Amino acid sequence: MVGLIIGFKKERKMDIISQLQEQVNTIAALAFNTFGTLQRDAHPVKLSPNYPDPPPPSNPTEDPATAAGNVSEQPKLMTAALVKAAKQFDALVAALPPAEGGEEVQMKRIAELQAENDAVGQELQRQLEAAEKELKEVQELFGQATDNCLNLKRPD
């Protein structure tokens, strides 16, 4: 599968199926990251209403999740990314070229095109041979004419 060339080179486009495959993998990665992050950053489950809550972390900058202030915002951002990726997948599916017919139709068309290609190829070959013959004749005549000129023979 051809990958995107990112960086200083110009970005190359992949074919539509590779893009679709990449998009599926992206959706999978986003889903995993979403659930993983939620699992990691979720508050611990309360075992019984009698147990007191654990004390909040004293220094907010020690805990990077709360430092960014987005314990409740991260799920929103991640789910937004997931939904966006899914929409992009739908857009890519819509961009697929229309599937005309099945395998037999395609094979028939290929056979037709091959026959036409052979015929046109033979015509091309014929024209080429005729043109080369004419070229040789003209070159011969030209040689004769120049010989006559050089020898100052009168034209017949």
Add this chain to the structure above:
Amino acid sequence: MATATYPPPPPYYRLYKDYLQNPKSAPEPPPPIEGTYVCFGSNYTTDDVLPTLEEQGVRQLYPKGPNIDFKKELRSLNRELQLHILELADVLVERPSQYARRVEEISLIFKNLHHLLNSLRPHQARATLIHILELQIQRRKQAVEDIKRRREDARKLLKESIATLDGN
């Protein structure tokens, strides 16, 4: 660290000593392999076909049949996937111990998605071949036209030159 030298090239080069003088004195190249062959101890087959999902033990979610509407199936699989992700989130909140079944279903959907995309590849290959053939036919026709035109021009030029020479 012990290193081994590369193996020597195959000794068949001696058979081609007189190839320039007589191309038939040397043996023909081996014919293409058909069927299965062994390479470095593992078996390979020359018939490269995408194994169906059943052969891999995976349930197929989209309908089988000769002509599949790929766009529709891809879109419906995408929707199923989103629904299952939501279901997983629900299950994790309410009944966390039952996550395994949901995760399995999500991976099943992903496998189906990839298999569907892979089965589009032969279609793409044939479409590419058709496109290439059409381009080649167009180029050949163009070349035929070019040659015809040039021959006409050359003939006209010759006629004119004969006319001018005879005039003198």
